[in-house]
Amino acid sequence: MLELYQFEASAYSxxxxxxxxxxQLPYKTVEVTPGVGQIELYQQSGQRKVPVLKDGGDLIPDSTAIALYLDEKYPDRPILPTEPRQKGLCLALEDWADESLGIQGRKAMIGAFNQHPNFRTALLPTATPDLLKNLVGAVPGDVLSILGMGVGFGPDSVKEATSILKQGLESLCLMLSSQPYLVSDQPTLxxxxxxxLTMYIKFPAAQYVDLPEGICGKGVPGLADDISFxxxxxxxxxxxxxxxxTREGAPASSTGPTAINID
Structure with a gap:
């Protein structure tokens, strides 16, 4: 069976x-807990980020590489168009989603963390010990802002990310206004x-991810609740x-190596 080394709340996973x-490929997830202990994952895949897909003796890191591998190895229900223009547009939109929606969405989410401690702790997996949840929720928002400024997540960065995301969501609304999917009449990559990669902006309405049920349909204020989107x-x-x-009970998962990066 396929194994996906992941972080449950990762948009890339x-x-x-x-x-x-x-x-319709059966798989099990191997949850990697943020922290130390990345040696095993590094030894196996040559890098420390998740997701990483294990297929027998093959290890594939990076969500894009995994997607392309799956479409080549398991060609049923393809996710890449065959028509050249559509394929090019598909790959361009996928890259834009990775490099813009995913990255800017994470920044906007951190801005929401700063102001909403309950929102912050709700993103932790349900198996997270209460002590750790309490510690995460107790960190003052202004402290997180100060810490965030050192890694590109300060207030100005969050404001810029929100502006970029608004333009991106508007563009997506326009693209989907007269067609069922972004590229063709079938879903693609x-x-x-x-x-x-818009999960960080607003969580899906149903329980697909191992997070508290109350988080479903919630998201970044000013984006998730904007009626125009x-x-x-x-x-x-x-x-x-x-x-x-949808999730039915606990996810099929096992312990695995630890990774700090989640994309």
Missing amino acids: EKVKLILDYK ADFAVAG QPFFDWRDRLYADYRQ
Whole structure:
């Protein structure tokens, strides 16, 4: 069986799980807890980030590389168009989702963390010990802002990210206003990348991720609750309902190496 080394709340891991579910490929997740202990993952894959897909003796790091590998190795229900123009547009939109929606969405989410401690702790996996949840929730927002400024997540950076995301969501609404999917009349890698990498902006309406039920449908204030972006989020929820498997009980997972990076 395929094994996905992941962080449950990672938007990049979610992108891969959307593709696995769409292709109807059975897999189990191997949860990696943020912290130390990256040696095993590094020894296996040559790098320290997740997601990493294990398929027998093959180890594939990086969500894009995983997507391309899955489409070549398991060609049923393809996610890449064959028509050249559509394929080029698909790959361009997937790259934009990775490099813009994913990165800027994380910055905007950190801005929400600073102001909403409960929102911050809600993103921790449900198995996280209460002590750690309390510690995370107790860190003052202004302290997080100061810390964030050192890694590109200060107030100005968050404001810029929010502005970029507003333009991106508006563009997606326009693209989807007269067609069912972003590139063709069937879902492609572009759709799954955009859907997964907007998870940080607003969580799907149903329980697809191992997070508290109260987080479903919630997201970054000013983006998730902006009615002008609702057509996009409605589209994304339909995509999830059609192709993503909801969680039933605890996820099939096991302990694994630890990684700090989640993309």
